[in-house]
Amino acid sequence: MKNSSSPKSKKLLFIVDMQNDFCLPDGKLSVPDAMSDAERLAEFIQKKSNDIDAIYLTQDSHQVSDIAHPSFWTDEEGNHPPVFTSITKEDMDSNKWKTKNPDHQDWAEFYISELQNQDEFTHVIWPEHCISGSNGEAIVKPVMDAVEAWARQGNFYDVFRKGTNPYTEHFGAFKANVIVTGAVETSLNKELIDRLKDFDSIYIAGEAKSHCVATTVKQLLEYKEIVPKLILLEDCMSDVSGFENFAQAIYDQAITMGAQMLKSSDI
Numbered sequence: 251m252k253n254s255s256s257p258k259s260k261k262l263l264f265i266v267d268m269q270n271d272f273c274l275p276d277g278k279l280s281v282p283d284a285m286s287d288a289e290r291l292a293e294f295i296q297k298k299s300n301d302i303d304a305i306y307l308t309q310d311s312h313q314v315s316d317i318a319h320p321s322f323w324t325d326e327e328g329n330h331p332p333v334f335t336s337i338t339k340e341d342m343d344s345n346k347w348k349t350k351n352p353d354h355q356d357w358a359e360f361y362i363s364e365l366q367n368q369d370e371f372t373h374v375i376w377p378e379h380c381i382s383g384s385n386g387e388a389i390v391k392p393v394m395d396a397v398e399a400w401a402r403q404g405n406f407y408d409v410f411r412k413g414t415n416p417y418t419e420h421f422g423a424f425k426a427n428v429i430v431t432g433a434v435e436t437s438l439n440k441e442l443i444d445r446l447k448d449f450d451s452i453y454i455a456g457e458a459k460s461h462c463v464a465t466t467v468k469q470l471l472e473y474k475e476i477v478p479k480l481i482l483l484e485d486c487m488s489d490v491s492g493f494e495n496f497a498q499a500i501y502d503q504a505i506t507m508g509a510q511m512l513k514s515s516d517i
Contacts, residue, residue, distance in 0.1 A: 259450040259451060260303045260304075260448065260449045260450050260451070261298075261301055261302055261303050261304075261449065261450065261451045261452075261453065262302075262303065262304045262305070262306065262446065262449040262451070262452045262453065263295065263298075263302050263304070263305045263306070263453045263455070264306050264308075264423070264446075264452055264453065264454045264455075264456075264466075265291070265305065265306065265307045265308070265393065265397075265455055265456050266308050266423060266454065266455070266456025266457065266462050266463045266466050266487075267308055267309065267310045267380075267456050267457050267458075267462045267463075268284075268287075268288055268291065268307070268389055268390050268393045268455070268456055268457060269309060269310060269380055269386065269387060269388060269389055269390060269457075270385055270386045270387070270388050270389075270390050271310075271379040271380050271386035271387070272284055272310075272379075272380075272390075272457040272458060273285050273287070273288045273390040273457060274390065277379070277386060278377045278378060278379040278380075278386050279376055279377050279379040279380075279490070281457045281458045281488050281489070281490055281491070282488060282489075282491050283488040284457050284458075284488050285390070287455070287457065287485070287486045287487055287488055288390045288392045288393050288486075289392050290483075290485050290486050290514055290515075291392075291393055291396070291455050291483070291486040291514065292392040292393055292395065292396035293396075293514070294453075294455075294483065294486065294514040294517070295393075295396035295397065295399075295400055296396055296399070298517070299399070299400050299403065300403075302400065302405075302453075303449070304405075304406075304407070304408070304449070305397055305400065305401075305405070305407040305408070306407070306408045306409075306410065306442075307389060307397070307407065307408070307409045307410070308409075308410045308411075308412055308423045308456070308462075308466075309380075309387065309389065309409055309410065309411045309412070310379070310380040310387070310412060310413045310420075310462070311380055311382045311387055311411045311412065311413050311414050312378075312379065312380050312381055312382060312413050312414075312416070313381070313382065313414075313416040314378060314381055315416060316378075316413075316416045317358065317361065317373075317416060317417055317418060317419065318373070318374065318375060318376050318419050319375065319376065319377075319378050320332070320333060320375055320378075321350065321378075322349060322350060322354070322416075323337070323347050323348070323349060323350060323375065324347070324348060324349075324350050325346065325347060325348075326345065326348075330350075331347060331375045332375070333375055333376060333377045334374060334375065334376075334492065335347075335374070335375045336372050336373065336374055336375075337362060337372075337373045337374075337375065338362065338366075338372060338373070339362050339363050339366055341362075342358065342359050342362050342363075354417075357417055361373075361417070361418065361428050364428045365427060365428060368427075368428070370427050370428070371421070371427075371461070371465075371496075373419070380413065382414065389409075410423065410439070410442065412426075412435075414435055415430055415433050415435055415436050417430050417433075418430055418436055420436065421461050421462045421464075421465035421466075422462065422465035422466045422468065422469040423439075423442070423462075423466040423469070424438060424439050424442060424443060424466070424469045424470070425437060425438040425439065425469060427465075443473060443476075446470075446473075446476055446479075447473075447475065447476060449479060450479060451479055451481055452476070452479045452480050452481065453481045453483055453517075454466070454467065454480055454481070454482050454483065455483040455486035455487055455514075456486070456487055457487060457488065458487070458488060458489055458490045458493075459487035459488055459489050459497070460489035460490045460493040460494070460495075460496040460497050461490060461493070461496075461497070463482075463487050464496070464497030464500045464501070465497075465500075467480070467482070467500055467501065467504050467509075468497075468500045470504075471500075471503060471504060471507065474507065477504060477507040477508055477509050478507065478508030478509065480504060480508075480509035480510070481509070481510045481512055481517070482501065482504070482509060482510065482511045482512070483512065483513070483514045483517075484511050484512065484513055485513045485514055485515065486514050
């Protein structure tokens with residue numbers, strides 16, 4: 251007689267940018283409470299080790315000279331913008347801010363306009379962070395230790411780097427904020443989207459809730475068959491200081507479409 255039990259539900263843990271520069275108290279773009287988020291996520295991985303079928307991690311990775319870093323921009327006196335400065339189309343039109351390298355000016359004007367046209371977040375200047383090859387780019391130790399322990403059970407994890415193109419921000423896991431023509435690393439990662447469709451449950455955690463996690467979720471809202479699979483671990487993500495509830499509308503829409511917002515301790 252055939253076993254009539256249901257097949258095992260496939261579960262994915264999708265970790266967004268749990269990196270030193272976001273999580274450590276002295277990180278270049280330290281997110282308040284991120285270290286506690288990382289420790290709770292590590293506990294979740296340990297507790298659910300036998301239930302997690304795959305782990306995907308995204309890794310923010312930037313050049314020093316990057317469109318979101320101060321040195322890319324100057325004012326008329328040659329001063330770089332302070333961190334957390336917002337740059338709008340109106341700022342570009344009035345020459346309040348321009349690119350340090352004149353060869354980048356046309357692209358920057360197009361980029362800032364496209365952010366507005368596509369209803370993306372306003373461009374913000376961040377501290378230099380997650381510099382390619384630096385310790386700040388590395389996955390924070392509690393999470394990486396837990397992932398490695400899970401992997402020693404015979405499992406494999408995947409790491410997806412993003413943000414490597416200095417001409418565009420890449421908050422979300424699946425495509426850059428503005429796609430650069432001819433730069434495949436900024437285009438929609440259709441293969442990754444398709445891989446998500448193979449799972450029955452997708453746990454999402456990471457930093458920051460206000461930006462990279464939110465944009466990752468926003469990009470998934472276009473895939474109605476995926477959204478009900480999402481379980482957002484609300485105690486394993488936090489907002490950038492000053493941007494509290496910045497992306498609440500995105501999470502509200504996801505929940506309306508069937509996603510869940512749960513604490514890791516309640517799963």
